Amino acid sequence: MAQPLTITKMKKMKQDRNKISVLTAYDFPSSKLAEEAGIDVILVGDSLGNAVLGYDTTIPVTLDDMVYHTRAVRRGAPNTFVVADMPFMTYRIGREATLRNAARLLQEGLANAVKMEGGADIAEEVQALVHAGVPVMGHLGLTPQSIHQIGGYKIQGKLEQEAEQLLRDAKALEAAGAFSIVLELVTEPIAEAISKELSIPTIGIGAGRGCDGQVLVFHDILQYSSPYREKRFVKTYADIGTTIRNAIGEYVSEVKSGAFPEEKHTFQLEPGTIVLPHLYGSGSTQGNESKEQERKQTT
Numbered sequence: 001m002a003q004p005l006t007i008t009k010m011k012k013m014k015q016d017r018n019k020i021s022v023l024t025a026y027d028f029p030s031s032k033l034a035e036e037a038g039i040d041v042i043l044v045g046d047s048l049g050n051a052v053l054g055y056d057t058t059i060p061v062t063l064d065d066m067v068y069h070t071r072a073v074r075r076g077a078p079n080t081f082v083v084a085d086m087p088f089m090t091y092r093i094g095r096e097a098t099l100r101n102a103a104r105l106l107q108e109g110l111a112n113a114v115k116m117e118g119g120a121d122i123a124e125e126v127q128a129l130v131h132a133g134v135p136v137m138g139h140l141g142l143t144p145q146s147i148h149q150i151g152g153y154k155i156q157g158k159l160e161q162e163a164e165q166l167l168r169d170a171k172a173l174e175a176a177g178a179f180s181i182v183l184e185l186v187t188e189p190i191a192e193a194i195s196k197e198l199s200i201p202t203i204g205i206g207a208g209r210g211c212d213g214q215v216l217v218f219h220d221i222l223q224y225s226s227p228y229r230e231k232r233f234v235k236t237y238a239d240i241g242t243t244i245r246n247a248i249g250e251y252v253s254e255v256k257s258g259a260f261p262e263e264k265h266t267f268q269l270e271p272g273t274i275v276l277p278h279l280y281g282s283g284s285t286q287g288n289e290s291k292e293q294e295r296k297q298t299t
């Protein structure tokens with residue numbers, strides 16, 4: 001069994017131009033399959049709000065939600081580096097609160113690291129966490145927790161001032177001690193330029209080919225949702241959603257028609273076993289007791 005990945009090994013992977021594979025996972029079976037497939041890093045993203053909990057955004061996701069799902073992921077992937085998102089308003093609310101909330105994800109959720117959205121504005125909190133022994137992955141570009149402020153899912157880095165700000169934020173996170181940075185929906189030239197400027201790995205999602213690794217959502221690469229919405233930056237590797245829907249539909253049909261269960265799905269008595277008559281509807285213990293009482297009263 002390969003040794004679990006570490007932040008030191010991830011930096012070495014960047015130096016060696018060995019791409020880092022990252023996948024979201026939110027529960028035991030998905031993380032177990034990801035580990036068996038050889039994934040480098042599992043991200044327990046607050047995107048579970050959309051993919052698993054049925055919310056329109058990630059904002060309703062709580063710290064308790066993240067702890068619960070991260071623990072499940074750890075049980076499924078005990079030998080994989082696991083990063084847990086710090087959900088909306090569990091940071092940016094003061095150093096002490098940020099430390100306490102991050103500690104829960106490591107102590108209770110058993111994550112290896114946390115991920116935080118933001119740039120220079122959260123650098124002090126990132127530095128405090130790193131000094132406290134909490135590895136931090138940054139997140140720049142499209143930041144879903146700020147979706148209402150941004151005004152939608154828009155490509156970042158199209159304008160010169162946006163690109164310059166992204167680079168400043170990336171360098172601020174690196175200086176604060178972040179071990180890697182996710183770049184989401186950033187134009188490919190800008191993401192590549194940022195990646196070359198940093199000594200820490202960049203993980204792209206819709207950020208092109210110049211990043212040091214890639215991350216996608218478990219449910220997206222498998223079309224494990226209904227309805228599935230096509231995304232330009234996602235490649236579908238299997239259509240599990242249609243397979244599951246068709247399988248359940250076939251089950252429903254066979255139950256209603258009586259085709260399931262067949263004899264091979266049933267269990268029979270051992271030869272010579274005597275079946276009590278009341279199991280076949282010829283009477284009940286209570287009925288027999290009543291008849292016995294009536295007999296005694298007439299004698």
